[in-house]
């Protein structure tokens with residue numbers, strides 16, 4: 001035997017009701033269904049309450065609603081029943097509505113709405129819906145009766161929230177079924193009656209309660225509650241996109257989750273079914289084939305340690321604190337007694353064992369009253385400073401992590417607090433009962449969405465990780481990076497269990513954002529056509545709102561302006577990865593601050609591609625430093641452009657032509673003069689020196705500038721290349737001079753005991769850099785350990801492919 005219940009949203013329209021009638025027999029299957037409980041049609045109970053209130057206030061506008069209510073129910077009959085059955089059904093509806101009209105008129109005339117008449121008025125919603133639905137069921141060939149629950153459910157006369165006389169009710173229901181061979185009854189939810197037949201209602205979740213009572217009376221094998229979601233989800237799907245339906249939950253877990261916001265069941269209403277261990281299945285009317293969630297007795301072996309993460313918004317925290325509380329017997333009883341006398345509901349309580357403070361969470365509407373009551377109760381202690389303060393903090397949320405398997409499983413609390421801590425979420429109070437079913441944390445309401453996401457990620461995606469990437473600069477390097485991510489996304493997901501998502505792209509004009517991740521096919525067009533203007537502040541706000549554990553920004557611009565935003569991102573716990581050398585070559589304090597900020601905020605600031613593009617130059621220096629291996633000399637070629645130019649420059653092609661090709665190959669800076677003037681190489685040398693711990697600045701580096709004096713002013717790169725032709729001969733003279741000496745021209749960077757320097761040198765053919773080809777870079781490090789022969793790293797040191805690959809490597813290093 002089964003009992004079903006359908007809520008108001010399930011019977012919101014005639015179409016939905018007809019759908020239910022069409023698949024109901026299949027849903028019942030081979031088992032028998034003894035009762036199906038329906039709520040009023042969606043919105044009808046609220047309408048009845050409003051009509052009653054207006055009638056009680058002497059406002060006759062309720063009559064208009066009465067007309068529309070009649071129209072809605074008659075319209076439903078016309079849509080769902082054949083004409084031959086309509087007049088009888090309409091007569092039944094009109095009969096009920098006449099009664100409703102009479103009572104409303106009575107309330108209107110005496111201008112008094114009592115709780116008793118309110119219950120009577122609201123009872124019409126369920127009477128009307130169930131009367132119509134039972135006819136529709138019959139029309140679909142489902143053998144059933146209409147059962148007005150007032151004839152079997154007996155309550156006291158607490159109108160609005162009546163208490164059920166369970167023994168009498170269960171007996172009445174059993175008797176009712178005995179006379180009907182267990183035939184299916186279509187039962188009015190929510191409504192009941194006193195012993196003397198006065199109509200009452202069962203309060204919040206009343207229809208669930210009706211169904212649960214019937215399941216208990218019939219000793220049903222299952223109670224099915226049909227609603228508009230797929231079951232009990234692991235978290236709020238509007239906030240946590242990855243939330244999924246739990247297959248099974250224990251009664252206790254379901255009640256905890258419901259209390260903290262997963263409004264699938266109303267805990268007190270499931271008691272009759274729960275006490276008889278009847279499983280409750282939550283199913284979705286819009287997705288009937290989905291198995292839903294079964295709430296029942298705890299199974300010993302369960303797949304997930306936690307079952308869900310819920311939250312309550314808008315709570316206030318009251319902190320009673322003072323050294324006088326320590327060892328003060330009876331103070332807790334006085335605090336709770338005072339609040340209970342004021343009928344204030346306490347949502348959460350914490351007290352540290354130091355007894356220095358007691359923390360209570362209440363609804364904000366109660367906060368001021370609670371504070372007053374406590375000040376009154378503790379006025380003596382306040383006057384003699386035994387209690388120092390009663391502080392109220394508002395705009396807080398409680399996050400509750402629920403699961404029976406947490407009991408005796410070490411590390412759960414650590415995992416929760418680590419996830420919150422990493423995301424810079426401050427915890428104001430923590431509570432965990434000794435049952436270990438629920439760990440609750442009070443946090444700022446503005447952090448709630450982030451908190452739900454990071455905890456969900458930590459528990460439900462153990463092996464799978466998600467990285468949320470935001471890219472500033474979609475030029476040569478940024479564009480290549482986006483294409484690489486696009487092409488490798490599937491591979492990362494399947495082979496590395498890593499979901500690499502790009503949630504934001506910004507160039508100098510536009511900003512493209514998507515909290516679910518931008519579909520990278522055709523990102524160029526999407527960026528060009530988005531209406532959002534470039535705005536790093538808007539991107540930061542978006543990141544704050546949507547932050548998840550692995551959020552990374554990539555600065556693939558050459559712009560100082562973006563560097564100014566690094567601090568704010570790092571303070572947010574967001575990793576910063578950049579090929580842009582600007583941040584590391586401003587003042588030493590900024591360089592230190594960025595690394596310190598990253599460390600203090602448990603995140604990373606990575607810039608491997610600042611030197612040698614994708615080659616591990618920075619890493620090599622970091623490793624020497626970390627292992628205490630003293631560095632004596634760094635020497636090499638750090639400019640891909642200058643390497644290319646002097647590797648290729650043999651007199652067969654003009655120098656200006658080679659610069660043009662280097663630019664076309666993507667080796668140069670956005671302005672090639674930044675390479676030719678030696679500043680790009682100087683920056684790289686400075687970065688390696690700073691990585692080594694040397695507090696140098698760019699001014700400390702001797703730089704040979706190869707840009708002719710006359711071409712150093714303001715001009716765009718194309719004009720520069722054109723004008724450079726005039727100087728081809730001067731470059732050739734320098735080449736000829738070197739050739740005469742049997743030497744090669746190489747642009748070297750050197751850091752030793754002397755002045756750090758970058759300059760064009762004529763080197764012997766046996767010099768380590770003499771064999772470089774194309775855009776190759778080389779790093780030679782001489783250290784204590786590498787003294788005889790230096791540590792050498794060599795390879796392509798510029799170009800979009802290797803650089804974007806280096807950036808991607810840095811991104812991967814940040815993922816926790």
Ligand SMILES: NC(=O)C1=CN([C@@H]2O[C@H](COP(=O)(O)OP(=O)(O)OC[C@H]3O[C@@H](n4cnc5c(N)ncnc54)[C@H](OP(=O)(O)O)[C@@H]3O)[C@@H](O)[C@H]2O)C=CC1
Pocket residue numbers: 472473474475476477478506507508509534556557558559561562579580581609610613640666667668669670797798799800803
């Ligand atoms: N080329 C290489 O081999 C290497 C380059 N690098 C570094 O990579 C960085 C990028 O170089 P590259 O891709 O060649 O440069 P590009 O000029 O090709 O691209 C720069 C991008 O940055 C965007 N941009 C500029 N200012 C802003 C801003 N304020 N906000 C947002 N976006 C902005 C540009 O937008 P728009 O398109 O609208 O102008 C463009 O999309 C540089 O710092 C360079 O030093 C590092 C290692 C190797």
Ligand SMILES: N[C@@H](CC=O)C(=O)O
Pocket residue numbers: 609610611612613638639640641642667668669675680797798799
């Ligand atoms: N323009 C740079 C690119 C890498 O930093 C170079 O030529 O090396």
